[in-house]
Every structure is written in structure tokens, then in C-alpha cells.
Amino acid sequence: TQLLEQSPQFxxxxxxxxxxxxxxSSSVFSSLQWYxxxxxxxxxxxxxxxxxxxxxxxxxxTFQFGDARKDSSLHITAAQPGDTGLYLCAGENSGNTPLVxxxxxxxxxxx
Amino acid sequence: DAGITQxxxxxxxxxxxxVTLRCHQTENHRYMYWYRQDPGHGLRLIHYSYGVKDTDKGxxxxxxxxxxxxxxxxxxxxxxxxxxxTSVYFCAISRGVNSGANVLTFGAGSRLTVL
Numbered sequence: 001t002q003l004l005e006q007s008p009q010f011x012x013x014x015x016x017x018x019x020x021x022x023x024x025s026s027s028v029f030s031s032l033q034w035y036x037x038x039x040x041x042x043x044x045x046x047x048x049x050x051x052x053x054x055x056x057x058x059x060x061x062t063f064q065f066g067d068a069r070k071d072s073s074l075h076i077t078a079a080q081p082g083d084t085g086l087y088l089c090a091g092e093n094s095g096n097t098p099l100v101x102x103x104x105x106x107x108x109x110x111x
Numbered sequence: 112d113a114g115i116t117q118x119x120x121x122x123x124x125x126x127x128x129x130v131t132l133r134c135h136q137t138e139n140h141r142y143m144y145w146y147r148q149d150p151g152h153g154l155r156l157i158h159y160s161y162g163v164k165d166t167d168k169g170x171x172x173x174x175x176x177x178x179x180x181x182x183x184x185x186x187x188x189x190x191x192x193x194x195x196x197t198s199v200y201f202c203a204i205s206r207g208v209n210s211g212a213n214v215l216t217f218g219a220g221s222r223l224t225v226l
């Protein structure tokens with residue numbers, strides 16, 4: 001069974017601080033997806049990283065896929081209260097097998 | 112909006128009663144999924160479908176059945192609900208890798224409480 005470990009599980013920071021969330025596995029994935037979920041809603045896709053070493057930026061969010069395609073990180077610069085939510089990573093295998101989800105990192109940004 | 116709706120959004124039922132949750136999509140996506148989300152466990156796959164009448168089990172399929180008689184609807188049934196099935200259930204859809212992306216679009220969730 002493939003596993004994706006996310007760390008930390010919980011993170012509470014002040015507005016303006018930087019943070020990094022990690023998603024690690026011993027398995028290789030063809031791509032990694034990051035989702036954000038707000039209370040009472042379903043997860044929403046933020047980004048997909050496909051190539052080993054790839055870096056994608058989405059405003060203040062920077063996503064990186066590890067060179068070996070086994071891990072990924074999400075870095076948020078100058079966090080805002082609007083960044084509060086549950087961040088989920090999901091690994092995709094080749095073919096159409098279901099995604100493997102991590103358990104998530106719950107982020108709280110305090111104004 | 113992605114065109115995926117779940118019903119009911121909230122349900123309270125008693126142990127031993129049957130429950131059916133419905134997922135309806137207007138996107139004509141081939142793949143549909145049912146997940147449950149519980150504190151400390153994240154999202155866990157219950158069942159999924161890769162076409163009409165084509166379904167497969169996920170990691171937590173015991174106590175659940177599904178049916179997909181047409182592309183737009185994917186039903187999740189709890190034949191005899193138990194308290195351990197109290198959870199938030201999410202439906203998701205995707206076009207699949209062959210259509211360019213295996214990314215998921217989620218519904219808003221159905222909160223089920225089994226007393």
C-alpha cells in the first residue's frame with residue numbers, strides 16, 4: 001500500500017509568517033497534486049506537479065516536486081488569514097488508478 | 112461551478128436503517144468516486160466507478176455498496192447503517208488520465224450522523 005505522509009499535522013502561525021508543509025513517500029508517483037479544503041466544503045485543486053524537480057508558483061504559494069518524484073513541499077510566504085484551511089497532497093500513479101491522499105495539514109493563520 | 116451536487120447535504124438516521132447518498136454530475140466525466148473524511152484519517156476511498164455499471168472497491172468498502180446506472184449519477188448505499196459510519200462523505204469526479212488529467216473535482220459533502 002502506498003502512503004503519503006504529511007507534516008506537520010497542525011500548524012498555527014501569525015499573519016505575515018512563512019511556512020512549509022511537507023508531503024513524503026517511499027513510493028514514486030507520476031505526479032503530485034495539492035488541494036485546499038475550507039470548512040464545510042470539498043477540497044479544491046491548487047496545483048499539479050509532474051516533473052521531478054519542478055517548481056510552480058501560485059501567488060504567495062510555491063510548490064516543489066522532489067527530484068525522485070517521491071516527495072513534495074508547499075511553501076507559503078507572508079501567510080494571510082485567507083490561507084487558513086486543510087492542505088492535502090495526493091499522489092497519482094500511472095494509469096487511471098485512484099489517487100493516494102495524505103492525511104492533510106491543518107493550517108490556521110491568526111490575524 | 113463544476114457541476115457536481117450531492118444529496119442530501121445532511122442526514123441523521125438510526126442504527127440499522129438503510130441510507131443512500133446521491134452524487135449527480137453534469138460534466139459527463141467518466142470517473143466518479145466516493146470518499147469518507149474523518150478526523151485523524153483524512154480522505155479514504157470507499158468505492159469508485161470508471162464507467163456505467165463499472166465499479167471497484169476502495170480501501171474502506173466494507174458495509175457500503177454503490178451503483179452507477181447512468182453516467183451522471185453515482186449512488187452510495189449503506190445497507191444497515193452503524194455508528195462507525197458517521198462521517199462526512201465526499202463525491203468526486205474526474206475525466207481521467209487519457210483525457211489529460213486525473214485531477215478531482217469534489218462535491219460539497221454529505222454529513223451523515225448515525226445514532
